[in-house]
Amino acid sequence: MAPEQWTPSPQAPAAPEGVGAATSPSPAEVARGLRATGEGADTIQLLSPEGEYTPHPDFPIEVSGELLRDLYRDMVLIRRFDREGNSLQRQGQLSIWVPLLGQEAAQIGAGRGMRDQDMAFPSYREHGIAWCRGVDPTELLGIFRGTNHSGWNPVEKRFHTYTIVIGNQALNAAGYAMGQVFDGKVGGGPESDSEATITFFGDGATAQGDIHEAMVFATAYDSPVVFYCQNNQWAISEPIEKMARLPLYRRAAGYGMPGFRVDGNDVLACLAVTRWAMDECRSGNGPVMIEAFTYRMDAHTTSDDPNRYRMADTTEAWKLLDPIERVRVHLVREGLADQDFFDGIQAEADALAERFRAFAVAMEPPGPETMFSGVYTAPHAQTERQRAEFLEYLEGFGDDAAHGEPANAAGGGH
């Protein structure tokens, strides 16, 4: 369909009030590829960029100095090791890094909105969620150094493996949540041991069929799953306007579930709304969709070059909306933290980065025999035969065999 057909012509009768009327882009906007995906949304915000806190009537949360300091600490620490990951890639110690810069609030808010018994299904940028689930940052490194495909035990951490094929994990989450229903683990209320599931994906993933199917299955089975979309506005080089005419959270209504847009740079809003949504789900009122509206402040990955497709001005403007700075300002203004606190967090962050770096540099490549492990659970004749043949082949080289240097070439792809 040609772009001019997407919207009513100027001569057409005015559209009725409502979703379409409020957000239909003008022909000029369509021609520019710019849509109203950022406009007309009722964004939930508790902590303004200036650090002013305003309670939200629908999403009550007990805000204490301790909570704010904890959230601040979380965000500073994950930003610090995220930046260290970037540096390690630049220095050839990692083949690729996927930065989360700018999305600290969206991730820490969501991660701290979960309870221990809940399950998370991430995409591959969710280092902050991993942090909240108790995954040590060093356990993320194998993926990016090329020593494993996943470094943590997903069952113990209740944090699924990273999923690189866009959108796949949403269906896996929907199925897991169906299991929570079948197991009778839903319906006990917020403080019970009832469970909920949350899945993370980006704005680009919303174009994938799996996201649609996941929402169909989740609503069909009244499953306790929160669809948490971090809309960082860029799918590598493609702006969200290439994929959506309306704010993404509005899609929820079409499936018959509540949908909300939160200020993804406001950790209190992300926390309050996620906790509410998870508790709704565990109480049997799921699923729920949350769109955390944020901005990808760095490249898609270290293999990417954002200068080719977006303006530095926009990134600069988003710096004024920084998720960490507004918490710092609030803490200072309200007298909830002193300089010793901030210095202490900075020292802790630097120590974490140092440990992260030391661990990365010391990582040895796995032995060739491990390539054949875990393909199957039950014994498998062909895999075993190939392992034996390959090891015998390597033995033919004597002591020089099979101890190459770790790969450090720049990787590609997403």
Add this chain to the structure above:
Amino acid sequence: MSTATGTTATSSQSVTLAKALNMGLRAAMEADDKVLVMGEDVGKLGGVFRITDALQKDFGEHRVLDTPLAESGIIGTAVGLALRGYRPVCEIQFDGFVFPGFDQIISQVAKLTYRSRGAYQMPLTIRIPYGGGIGAVEHHAESPEAFFCHIAGLRVVACANPADAYWMIQEAIACPDPVVFFEPKRRYWEKGELDTSVDPGTTFSSVLRSSSNNSAVTLIGFGATMPTVFAAAAAAAEDGIACDVVDLRSLSPLDLGPVLESVQHTGRAVVVSEAPGEVSLASEVAARITEEAFYSLAAPVQRVTGFDVPYPPSKLEEEYLPDLDKVLHAVDRSLAY
């Protein structure tokens, strides 16, 4: 090596392959309440082929799920259920409809155990009615087994008779690894003897169905082609040419023990499958025989397969499919060396 024997036990009964699958599913569901059946129309209708007939009535809607009409959704949610400790049995309605779910099968089902370094198991069974010869429209007669055999992390099997159907579906469901389970839909209504009282042990292995000391050729088939292979062996015997017959059953991993043992005697092999021949399971069998029994061979391994064309309109499928004459022709080609 096991050889087929006509079952004469008193507990034996004559059932269709479809009924045997239904009985096998029922037995698996009775044995383990974590076994779920899920797919399109598998509940009240009992599936378009009635393989799941009456299971929902007897086990309930949470054990037999009429899912939304979305194959990626069926497989993708089954993955999540498997992570939660369930053993989902997914029905793909027809072979040609598996591809919307292909991504989940390749990217998640096959790889999650490996990616998680063994922390996850993926006890998923994906049932696919496959193969041609039923006069159907497009996408209802394909043989896509090679796609799945190519993917490490999956096990791929095909049943060819009611007894195997009954035992193999239970072995697939009990397996801690994902199993793609091919059912020869053309043979659903063919009857065979089934003795449910005698557990045959593993069925994920190839089996020598018939052999003789003077066999000249080894005929190899699986699933839908087995009746054709048997018919060809019988016809060849009338012409004085004895043939060994092997039913592969396990397509991945291939179990070529019985094949190689037979070929060492016969020196000749003919592989029969419905899929297009290029880069097919038949190709793999031929290559492996060449690698592992080269000095036993008196002739190149012959392949009898579908043509390298899309599955044709049904009025042409008899021309497309391997049949008795094509197999005999291949036997003649082999003997001509």
